[in-house]
Amino acid sequence: MKVMLTGAGGQLGRELARSVPSGFDLAAFTSGECDIGDASVVSAIVAREKPQLIINAAAYTAVDKAESDVAAAERVNAQGPAHLAAAAARAGARLLHVSTDFVFDGNQGHPWRTEDSPHPLSVYGRTKLAGEAPVLQLGAQGLVLRTSWVYSVFGGNFVKTMLRLMASHPVVRVVADQVGAPTSARGLAEALWCAAGKPALHGLHHWRDAGAASWYDFAVAICEEGVAAGLLQRPVDIVPIQTQDYPTPARRPGYSLLDCTQTWREMELVPAHWRSSLRRMLAELKEING
Numbered sequence: 304m305k306v307m308l309t310g311a312g313g314q315l316g317r318e319l320a321r322s323v324p325s326g327f328d329l330a331a332f333t334s335g336e337c338d339i340g341d342a343s344v345v346s347a348i349v350a351r352e353k354p355q356l357i358i359n360a361a362a363y364t365a366v367d368k369a370e371s372d373v374a375a376a377e378r379v380n381a382q383g384p385a386h387l388a389a390a391a392a393r394a395g396a397r398l399l400h401v402s403t404d405f406v407f408d409g410n411q412g413h414p415w416r417t418e419d420s421p422h423p424l425s426v427y428g429r430t431k432l433a434g435e436a437p438v439l440q441l442g443a444q445g446l447v448l449r450t451s452w453v454y455s456v457f458g459g460n461f462v463k464t465m466l467r468l469m470a471s472h473p474v475v476r477v478v479a480d481q482v483g484a485p486t487s488a489r490g491l492a493e494a495l496w497c498a499a500g501k502p503a504l505h506g507l508h509h510w511r512d513a514g515a516a517s518w519y520d521f522a523v524a525i526c527e528e529g530v531a532a533g534l535l536q537r538p539v540d541i542v543p544i545q546t547q548d549y550p551t552p553a554r555r556p557g558y559s560l561l562d563c564t565q566t567w568r569e570m571e572l573v574p575a576h577w578r579s580s581l582r583r584m585l586a587e588l589k590e591i592n593g
């Protein structure tokens with residue numbers, strides 16, 4: 304099956320590109336090669352490549368910067384998926400698109416189901432929500448997979464930021480009142496390839512690694528596992544703080560854990576616990592860093 308991948312240079316894009324299952328022929332495009340915000344570029348590449356499936360891993364992911372860079376976030380996160388959906392419809396291709404837990408406001412005490420009403424608090428969340436609609440309008444040919452707190456050995460992310468801070472500071476303060484689930488881009492890529500192999504799967508889905516954590520819990524695990532993996536020389540003190548003590552331009556949901564039970568069942572995939580995914584990522588990072 305001919306697959307076109309956009310956003311191939313990002314965390315997820317790189318994980319997808321290195322885990323292509325047999326039976327799929329991948330044509331991967333970085334932002335420089337296919338700007339999804341440009342309708343004519345998207346249209347020309349889809350017409351040339353004639354993919355049967357398009358996977359969109361491209362997004363404007365700088366959550367805080369988006370608050371002051373609204374047009375750029377809208378162009379990539381809202382218009383980009385619309386251009387891809389239009390091109391997919393013309394080519395008769397299926398479109399798999401990735402969205403975020405930040406479409407929710409976090410004001411509920413149990414995991415968010417796909418039926419729950421979104422209410423984004425940030426420009427990033429609002430633009431990502433807008434990008435879901437054209438994909439879902441494809442009906443049986445469109446699939447949106449919302450996910451959360453993505454990290455990998457590639458690119459910048461919370462794990463790498465924490466390792467850097469922990470290597471140079473004896474004390475690190477981390478927000479403890481935002482709860483969700485860290486998700487490895489590697490496992491997310493596996494889920495997307497699984498969805499690629501299930502043509503009947505469509506509509507709105509949630510995917511994340513198993514378990515739950517606050518950013519503070521995640522940081523504690525990064526420290527413990529980082530020391531065990533030999534990436535940190537010694538443990539540091541990690542101090543739990545409140546969101547109000549760490550003001551950011553974008554508001555974030557307090558509780559954004561996604562309920563994935565239906566998707567895990569439909570995909571027949573057992574997700575890894577986030578802590579074992581973290582251990583695996585750190586081992587790979589250690590191998591890369593030497």
Ligand SMILES: NC(=O)c1ccc[n+]([C@@H]2O[C@H](COP(=O)([O-])OP(=O)(O)OC[C@H]3O[C@@H](n4cnc5c(N)ncnc54)[C@H](OP(=O)(O)O)[C@@H]3O)[C@@H](O)[C@H]2O)c1
Nearest residue numbers: 310312313314315334338339361362364401403450452453
């Ligand atoms: N990271 C997270 O914590 C998180 C959480 C929930 C959901 N998600 C979603 O998961 C998906 C994958 O995210 P990620 O973590 O892999 O993000 P990422 O590492 O920031 O990668 C995004 C990629 O999109 C590319 N891109 C930006 N603008 C583009 C454009 N106009 N046309 C084509 N490509 C463009 C970027 O290229 P340049 O670097 O060249 O700009 C980058 O390679 C996204 O849909 C994201 O919204 C991520």
